[in-house]
Amino acid sequence: xxxxxxxxxxxxxxxxxxxxxxxxxxxxxxxxxxxxxxxxxxxxxxxxxxxxxxxxxxxxxxxxxxxxxxxxxxxxxxxxxxxxxxxxxxxxxxxxxxxxxxxxxxxxxxxxxxxxxxxxxxxxxxxxxxxxxxxxxxxxxxxxxxxxxxxxxxxxxxxxxxxxxxxxxxxxxxxxxxxxxxxxxxxxxxxxxxxxxxxxxxxxxxxxxxxxxxxxxxxxxxxxxxxxxxxxxxxxxxxxxxxxxxxxxxxxxxxxxxxxxxxxxxxxx
Numbered sequence: 001x002x003x004x005x006x007x008x009x010x011x012x013x014x015x016x017x018x019x020x021x022x023x024x025x026x027x028x029x030x031x032x033x034x035x036x037x038x039x040x041x042x043x044x045x046x047x048x049x050x051x052x053x054x055x056x057x058x059x060x061x062x063x064x065x066x067x068x069x070x071x072x073x074x075x076x077x078x079x080x081x082x083x084x085x086x087x088x089x090x091x092x093x094x095x096x097x098x099x100x101x102x103x104x105x106x107x108x109x110x111x112x113x114x115x116x117x118x119x120x121x122x123x124x125x126x127x128x129x130x131x132x133x134x135x136x137x138x139x140x141x142x143x144x145x146x147x148x149x150x151x152x153x154x155x156x157x158x159x160x161x162x163x164x165x166x167x168x169x170x171x172x173x174x175x176x177x178x179x180x181x182x183x184x185x186x187x188x189x190x191x192x193x194x195x196x197x198x199x200x201x202x203x204x205x206x207x208x209x210x211x212x213x214x215x216x217x218x219x220x221x222x223x224x225x226x227x228x229x230x231x232x233x234x235x236x237x238x239x240x241x242x243x244x245x246x247x248x249x250x251x252x253x254x255x256x257x258x259x260x261x262x263x264x265x266x267x268x269x
Contacts, residue, residue: 026141030054031061032076041074041102044128058087066094069183072141076102080110085117092118095183098140102128160193160254177235185228192242196254199245225250
């Protein structure tokens with residue numbers, strides 16, 4: 001009993017120390033077909049630190065990730081067979097935020113394959129019962145935060161007339177005013193602004209931004225371009241820098257003094 005009490009107090013002290021070091025409120029999207037596992041994983045994450053939204057259908061979760069990028073994605077898959085590894089790949093197709101995979105099957109080869117296709121951390125079902133699991137997640141989030149701060153210190157930016165864009169921090173301003181974009185919309189404006197006046201077909205945008213994501217088609221690209229324009233017009237009602245070249249695709253029209261010979265080079269697909 002004394003050993004158990006000492007262990008409980010030790011875990012409590014670690015938990016309190018972690019809360020003091022990591023006061024952030026992280027947004028989490030949890031994907032699991034099992035209601036029991038969703039509840040179990042939610043119980044693992046203290047509500048003071050983690051705001052969890054749980055989904056049983058991966059397609060719905062991917063749409064939510066794309067619309068409102070979380071700080072962390074947790075994917076539960078019982079076997080991590082080919083379908084489970086494909087799910088990891090699908091998540092990676094829409095976001096590069098930390099991805100934690102939980103599974104009942106976590107032999108060495110399964111862990112290696114999961115990491116190879118995009119997982120940042122693989123935790124076994126047994127480990128979910130231990131405080132160490134939450135500590136690993138906190139450590140991953142801290143590492144990512146430190147890396148982002150380092151990128152910020154040395155980060156590059158793209159300026160095209162009134163547009164200023166930071167690829168490292170996914171930030172965009174127009175005439176100095178911030179424009180709040182989802183990850184997908186940021187990818188599109190980043191792609192267009194890298195080669196101003198260069199016309200990109202819908203297929204170009206689909207391939208270069210979304211890769212082999214089966215959820216995206218050319219009509220999706222049109223919808224995203226419309227939303228992208230709306231976002232900029234919330235800041236500047238006269239925004240018209242994204243042009244439609246009918247029958248071809250889209251281009252970003254920059255001011256003449258922001259163009260360079262490099263920006264006019266052909267785009268490499």
